[in-house]
Amino acid sequence: MRKAFILDTSVLLHDPRSIYSFGDNLVVLPAVVIEEIDKKKNNQDLIGRNAREVARELDKLREKGTLSQGIQIENGGYIKVELNHRSLAKVRAFFNEINNDNRILAVALNLQLEKTEKDGEVVLVSKDAIMRIKADALEISSQDYLHDKIHLNEEIYHGYEELWVEGELIDTFYKRGYVMVEELQKALNGYALSYNEFILLKDRQGTGKSAIGKLKKEHHRVVGLSFGEGSYWGIKGRNLEQRMALEALLDDDVSMVTLTGKAGTGKTLLSLTAGLYKTNDEKRYQKLLITKPVIPVGRDIGFLPGDKDQKLRPWVQPIYDNLELILGTKALSSIGDTIVAMNRIEIEALTYIRGRSVPNQFIVIDEAQNLTKHEIKTIITRVGEGSKIVLMGDTEQIDHPYLDEQCNGLTYVINRFRDQSVSAHIHFKKVERSTLAQLGAEIL
Incomplete structure (x- = not known):
């Protein structure tokens, strides 16, 4: 019995090809979803890119028929843009405000009320937890988008x-x-x-x-172990996990290392230490490239003054903190001068990595848990010949609105590269920052 999956805008903006992920069932796109996609298509970010990709996919399907009537796709399913079932009468009895979310709920509810015994279940699919809660209140089956979890x-x-x-x-x-x-x-x-x-x-x-x-x-x-027992720039592994991480970070046969764990476990410190040792001591790489996604925790502070480096400084301050510890200086001006003098450290905004090829560099990507599958793929495919990339983060601290512990770029890469000869992974459990940090990670 064919089910009807009503897709929320958040699903399409998360995965433009999600319309092909529901087997031989019916995928319903309310007309208001198309309008929301249209409003996002000019954004110069991942959301805009995904909106344009959705538009291209639907435009290709138009060649096979009329979207409002339903078009069969290769996996046996159907895709339909729903122009009817828009009445808000039933929904407004519970949620009085007229907004796009309630319009999508109205389509789902009206389809459910009209279905017969021969029709399958009506399911609302949304990355928005509030939408799923509201659907449940209306006794509509709802679920998160599970395809990439x-x-x-x-x-x-x-x-x-x-x-x-x-x-x-x-x-x-x-x-x-x-x-x-x-x-x-x-x-x-x-x-x-x-x-x-x-x-x-x-x-x-x-x-x-x-x-x-x-x-x-x-x-x-x-x-x-060949490297994990040693000391590098005054830093050595304090526990078993850190020693294993150093081994992977310093092994030239491993081109990609993924590190996960709570804050204070030493992920950033060990990665920067290995990068400095490989670029400055062994001259194995030409440069240490450090970057991270720019996603705020809590309310954004808005636009920042200054040039690119000045704007980027608040976002990469944790990286500077670790470099200060490794290089043995506490003065902010001194650390900046030291980095410039070494001429082997580059701190870059992740925004500008598309289109680049990055050969012969030791690349450190911090906070990688806030990256989507598409973003992580874009980054890894930028890695040139002779480079090594380190992806690290805490999958329990995700600030991206549509990502979670099971659905983020870092988790995706760890599982897809698990048995590849060029990659290694370490999950840290013990916090080494301080006794207080260890307690905070455990009991808060």
């Missing part, structure tokens, strides 16, 4: 695995410098290891013996 309970990946093995195998690891994957099969119990995944070996007899290694899948072995 990651099922965290099933697919969460921390980048490392703890295995309980015989003490003799740990001794063998220290003697040889590696253990073969075949020797871990019993402890793995069917678990499939991924490229560059870290393995913590613990003695099942409880002797306290332990070892840490990383998987070299192409060699079918788990080898010891």
Whole structure:
């Protein structure tokens, strides 16, 4: 029985191809949604880009028939622009204001009231939680757009695995410098290891013996750390997760590193330290490029005076704070002079990355959890030959209105690149900023 999915504007602006994501069911676009899309098409941002993409997709479908009558698409479903069922009479009994959201609700409610036993369920799909709540109040089935969500309970990946093995195998690891994957099969119990995944070996007899290694899948072995135990620019890993992160950040065979964890776990500090070491000490990269999405927490403070660097300074202040710690200076003027003098650090606005090719650079993208799938793809496809990119963020602190822990660019990349030989991932659990920060992360 074919269902009818009524799409809110927020779904189309989030994913322009969402109209093809509902199988062989009927996708209904209320006329007011088309009007809202039209108002966004001239925006010079991702929302405007998605609005234009929606317009192009619908224009292509026009060649197959009349949208108001319904057009069949390749997956067997139908897409229809709904011009009828616009009466607000039923909705105004509960929500008196005449606005676009209520017009969309009216279409859903009227379709539901007119459906027969042969018709399937009417479902409102919206990224707006308030819209879903209002639909529920009207007894209309509603749901978030689920097509690009990651099922965290099933697919969460921390980048490392703890295995309980015989003490003799740990001794063998220290003697040889590696253990073969075949020797871990019993402890793995069917678990499939991924490229560059870290393995913590613990003695099942409880002797306290332990070892840490990383998987070299192409060699079918788990080898010891090469870089994670060292100190770089006075910074070293304080805990196991930080040591594993340094290993991945300093490994030239790994072109992309993703780091997640609460505030204060050391993601930014370790990334900048590795970048400085690779660009200034080893000369492996020509430049350290640092950027982040410009999305405010709370109310935006509006336009800022000055040139690009002055406007960008408040957004990248956390990066300067970490550079001050690494470079050992507290004066703001001194850190600025130091960065200029080094001539190997560039702090850029993410807005200007489209169209660029970034070769031979160590790229650090902070707050990547506030990026959409499209934005994260745009960034990664800018990475040129000989470059390395680090994407990091806290998926529990998302400021983008239409993203959440299961649906954001960082989570998407982690899961899609999980078993790629060029990538590594570490999830931090322990906060190292201070005892107070640790307590705040745990109990607030």
